[in-house]
Amino acid sequence: MKTSILAASLFAATAVALPAKADKLDDIISSGTLRCAVVLDFPPMGSRDADNNPIGFDVDYCTDLAAALGVTAEIVETTFPERIPSLMSGRVDVAVASTSDTLERAKTVGFTIPYYSFENAVVGNDKVEMATWEDMKGKTVGATAGTYEAIWLEGKVKEWGEGEFRPYQSQADVFLALSQGQLDATVATVEVSEANVKSGNFPGIKIVDKAPMVPDYVALITLREEYGLINYMNLFINQQVRTGRYAELYKKWVGDGAPASLTIDGVYR
Amino acid sequence: MFDTALTAKDLVFLAQGAGMTLFVTAISVFFGTIMGIIFGVIRYQIGPWWAAPLTFVLDVFRSIPLLIQLVLANAFVTTVLGLRVSGFTVACSVLSLYTAAYCSEIVRGGIEAVPPTLRRAARSLGMTWGQDMTYVVLPLATRVALPSWIGLALGVMKDSALVYIVQVVELLKSTQTLITRLQEPLFLLMICGLFYFLISFPIARFGGYLEKRWSND
Amino acid sequence: MFNYNFRWNQALNSLPDMLEGALVTMEIAILSMVIGITVAILLTLFRLSGNRILYAIATTWVEIARNTPALFQIYMVHFGLGGFGIHLSPYMSLLIGIAFNNAGYLTENFRGALKAIPETQTRAARSLGMSPLQAFQNVILPQMLRISFLPMTNQMVWAILMTSLGAVVAMNTDLYGVTSELNARTFRTFELFAIAAVIFYLITKAITLSARLLAARLFRY
Numbered sequence: 001m002k003t004s005i006l007a008a009s010l011f012a013a014t015a016v017a018l019p020a021k022a023d024k025l026d027d028i029i030s031s032g033t034l035r036c037a038v039v040l041d042f043p044p045m046g047s048r049d050a051d052n053n054p055i056g057f058d059v060d061y062c063t064d065l066a067a068a069l070g071v072t073a074e075i076v077e078t079t080f081p082e083r084i085p086s087l088m089s090g091r092v093d094v095a096v097a098s099t100s101d102t103l104e105r106a107k108t109v110g111f112t113i114p115y116y117s118f119e120n121a122v123v124g125n126d127k128v129e130m131a132t133w134e135d136m137k138g139k140t141v142g143a144t145a146g147t148y149e150a151i152w153l154e155g156k157v158k159e160w161g162e163g164e165f166r167p168y169q170s171q172a173d174v175f176l177a178l179s180q181g182q183l184d185a186t187v188a189t190v191e192v193s194e195a196n197v198k199s200g201n202f203p204g205i206k207i208v209d210k211a212p213m214v215p216d217y218v219a220l221i222t223l224r225e226e227y228g229l230i231n232y233m234n235l236f237i238n239q240q241v242r243t244g245r246y247a248e249l250y251k252k253w254v255g256d257g258a259p260a261s262l263t264i265d266g267v268y269r
Numbered sequence: 270m271f272d273t274a275l276t277a278k279d280l281v282f283l284a285q286g287a288g289m290t291l292f293v294t295a296i297s298v299f300f301g302t303i304m305g306i307i308f309g310v311i312r313y314q315i316g317p318w319w320a321a322p323l324t325f326v327l328d329v330f331r332s333i334p335l336l337i338q339l340v341l342a343n344a345f346v347t348t349v350l351g352l353r354v355s356g357f358t359v360a361c362s363v364l365s366l367y368t369a370a371y372c373s374e375i376v377r378g379g380i381e382a383v384p385p386t387l388r389r390a391a392r393s394l395g396m397t398w399g400q401d402m403t404y405v406v407l408p409l410a411t412r413v414a415l416p417s418w419i420g421l422a423l424g425v426m427k428d429s430a431l432v433y434i435v436q437v438v439e440l441l442k443s444t445q446t447l448i449t450r451l452q453e454p455l456f457l458l459m460i461c462g463l464f465y466f467l468i469s470f471p472i473a474r475f476g477g478y479l480e481k482r483w484s485n486d
Numbered sequence: 487m488f489n490y491n492f493r494w495n496q497a498l499n500s501l502p503d504m505l506e507g508a509l510v511t512m513e514i515a516i517l518s519m520v521i522g523i524t525v526a527i528l529l530t531l532f533r534l535s536g537n538r539i540l541y542a543i544a545t546t547w548v549e550i551a552r553n554t555p556a557l558f559q560i561y562m563v564h565f566g567l568g569g570f571g572i573h574l575s576p577y578m579s580l581l582i583g584i585a586f587n588n589a590g591y592l593t594e595n596f597r598g599a600l601k602a603i604p605e606t607q608t609r610a611a612r613s614l615g616m617s618p619l620q621a622f623q624n625v626i627l628p629q630m631l632r633i634s635f636l637p638m639t640n641q642m643v644w645a646i647l648m649t650s651l652g653a654v655v656a657m658n659t660d661l662y663g664v665t666s667e668l669n670a671r672t673f674r675t676f677e678l679f680a681i682a683a684v685i686f687y688l689i690t691k692a693i694t695l696s697a698r699l700l701a702a703r704l705f706r707y
Contacts, residue, residue, distance in 0.1 A: 041449040048450050052282050053548070077446075078436070081670050086436065088673070089347030091356065108673045142656060146670030166576055166656035167667060172449040173565075180568040201452035332643070332690040333683045334650035334662065341683055344676040349490045423553075430555040431651075443559065455569045458562060464552045469553035 011048065025228040028093055032094060034071050036062035037078040037086050037095040040197070041068035041172045043195045044253040045098050045116075057189055057253040062096045064245065065220075068236055081146040084109055094233070098189075098218045100148035110224040114217035114231040115240070118189040120149055122208040123175075128184045133209045139184035142166035144174055148216050149187040152232045175202045191254055215260065237262075274451050286443030287464055293357070293439060294426040297364035301425070302418070304365065305372020309397035310402075312373060313380045331368035336431050338363050343435045356435035356440060364432070368425050375417045379410030412483045450472050490676075497554070497677035500668050507664035508519055508685050514581050514652075514660060515645040515693075521581075522588025522645070529593040530600070530630075531622065544593065551590020557651050559583050564655035576657040584648045592634070599633035600626070632705055639697040643690050650686075661685060675687075 028034050038058045046056040054075045066073035076092050083097045087109060098118070101111045107226045124130045128139065136153075137160045143150035145167035157165040164184065168174045171192065177183045179202035188196075193207050220233050240246045241262065250259035286449040308327060312320040330338065346352050374449045383406050391405045392398075444461040448454045529547060532540035551559065560583030564574060574582065602627055611621035631638075650662040657663045665682040669675050 040446070048446065050276065050449070051278055052446065076436075077438075079544075081666065082434075082436070084673050085344070085348075085675055088675075089343060090351070090353050091347070091436065104671060105673070145656075145658075145667065151671065164575075167658050167670075168656045169654055170445070170449070172445070172452075173654075173656075175449075176452075176454055176565060177568065180565070180573070181571070182564075182568050182573045199452075227687075329687060332647075332687045333688060334647040336662065337679055337683050337686065338648045340675065341679045344679065349676055351490065363618065427553075427555040430557045441555065454565055458558070458566065462550075462558050462562070465554045466550070470549060473553060 002121045023228045024226040032071050034066040035074045035082050035092040037092040041095045058096045080144045094222045099221050101219045109221045110230050111219040113213040115237045115264045116218050118216040120211035121190045121193040123193045124208045126204045131207045136185050138162045140164045141185050142183045144171045286440040290439040293429045296361045298422045300365040301368020304369035308373035309376025313465035327370040356437050359435050360432035360437045375414045379414030382413040383409045416476045507661040510659050511649045511661040518584035518645050521585040525589035526592035530596045548590045548593050551587050576655045579655040580652040580657050595634045595637040599630045
């Protein structure tokens with residue numbers, strides 16, 4: 001009698017526990033769509049063509065990932081401050097949005113291994129005398145709210161104790177303010193800075209110096225608990241480099257030369 | 270100023286944004302007004318004491334920035350409750366409640382503007398509460414409330430510019446997208462502002478005209 | 487119940503920063519209101535002056551302020567004027583943007599209030615030997631401000647709510663700016679904005695309450 005009750009309750013317990021929850025990787029494959037958050041005012045990583053369709057390194061990267069999964073890619077435009085909230089709110093599956101792998105963010109979202117690495121440049125207004133990055137001291141500087149550069153720059157301004165820091169809502173607003181002379185300088189990735197200087201859209205700006213930050217490794221992000229998907233994406237990034245697709249995309253969007261190395265000497269991962 | 274890289278396709282893109290602005294506004298004003306009328310009548314009928322909880326909740330919508338309402342509602346529904354709801358739904362729901370909060374105030378004011386003696390007279394003639402509301406209060410209260418309601422509807426249209434925060438691409442957001450690519454901020458913003466103005470100005474003038482015409486008789 | 491871990495501690499640690507932001511928010515709202523009322527009185531005078539150009543200036547101001555989104559107005563103050571080489575700090579852009587909006591709405595309120603003041607009063611004042619300006623200042627203005635006190639209180643609440651739009655011009659010291667910067671760093675969106683909402687609610691209640699007390703004191707008959 002007792003054993004049968006025990007057996008029954010055990011059976012009930014397993015019956016409740018058994019239907020293993022499909023994880024996000026399964027969800028994506030079965031839904032047939034991969035929804036990627038991409039920042040589209042961040043050329044060459046993400047921007048729009050003349051028909052206002054999304055293009056760029058990150059867009060292609062998302063398309064490649066979707067192709068590997070055998071699903072179609074859906075690009076969801078996002079802004080830098082909004083990329084993690086849109087992930088948390090389930091509107092997108094992953095963010096291919098040049099997200100720097102900071103420890104603070106890792107408390108909230110799950111990072112893959114780096115898929116790209118940025119160097120940052122100091123970009124100044126023509127009319128402002130600047131030779132090195134340290135000349136930003138005491139000036140009015142700004143960057144896109146919530147980015148790695150913004151956090152670094154705001155920290156520097158606090159450390160210097162003079163000058164002013166302004167967080168604008170988008171990269172475009174930052175360069176507009178810089179071009180108008182509202183900002184004296186900004187810190188942005190070399191790729192974005194060069195693209196913006198070259199495009200001629202923002203008259204009166206110049207690249208001053210490299211910013212003295214450690215290389216800014218950026219990774220794909222998804223929800224923290226989605227290990228299956230994170231593992232898959234780690235392998236995917238590895239394959240992108242191994243097959244030469246990484247170099248190919250670099251050439252297509254960034255330019256000639258060797259793409260940045262994604263490994264660090266002397267430590268794993 | 271007129272030397273621009275703006276193409277016909279971009280104008281279509283802008284028009285889509287404008288369509289979204291009008292769509293969100295229409296939905297929110299429609300549901301907001303229905304809820305506003307219901308809440309307004311309830312608040313009038315049951316008296317200030319019993320209506321206090323309702324009044325408080327509606328007051329919250331008028332005392333917190335819409336931007337924060339949107340961010341908070343979005344975070345609550347999607348992150349805390351974990352529901353898959355589109356930004357569009359969140360935007361329309363919040364804006365509807367926001368509209369209802371102001372509308373109930375207008376409705377209550379309209380009903381209060383009907384002289385109580387007139388209503389008592391109507392009831393003495395044997396009219397039911399429903400008849401009194403339909404044939405006496407409704408026509409008179411509408412005259413008082415309609416101009417303010419038009420103002421509210423236009424206010425909601427302008428405030429709908431904030432729904433970009435929950436990833437709804439309306440007019441201002443699509444303008445910013447084009448600014449990013451074309452880098453003609455002033456020109457594009459002028460177009461955007463002109464659009465709001467062209468919709469809002471005639472309707473506001475019409476509201477002013479109604480107010481003037483109806484206030485003297 | 488929720489598949490979400492609230493981290494109120496982390497958010498509450500930022501409370502001092504947010505309260506400091508609340509002070510900036512109140513400061514901007516009050517200053518924008520003072521500027522707004524002053525400009526609105528000036529625009530009302532423009533309208534009464536009978537001069538066509540002054541009348542056109544006042545009407546244009548009022549119609550732009552009332553018929554375009556406040557967000558648009560603030561953005562234009564920063565980037566629009568910036569295009570003409572007029573550079574305003576985020577603080578000034580926000581303050582001027584809100585003051586512009588306030589002035590437009592208040593001028594319209596004043597117009598309504600003026601209608602309630604019989605024109606015979608101006609004539610009486612004039613026949614007592616007052617200049618047109620004296621008549622306005624001593625007879626019309628006090629009544630106008632009294633009649634439009636309630637709409638002015640409402641506009642004050644609006645001014646507080648409008649400070650939340652400063653983020654588009656890189657404003658980061660007001661309550662909304664501080665909150666969204668904390669959010670960008672920690673992503674505790676719900677907790678942080680819930681606290682901000684409570685603070686905003688308390689500010690607006692405090693303002694309306696003190697406006698009521700002020701009215702009771704000012705307008706005793």
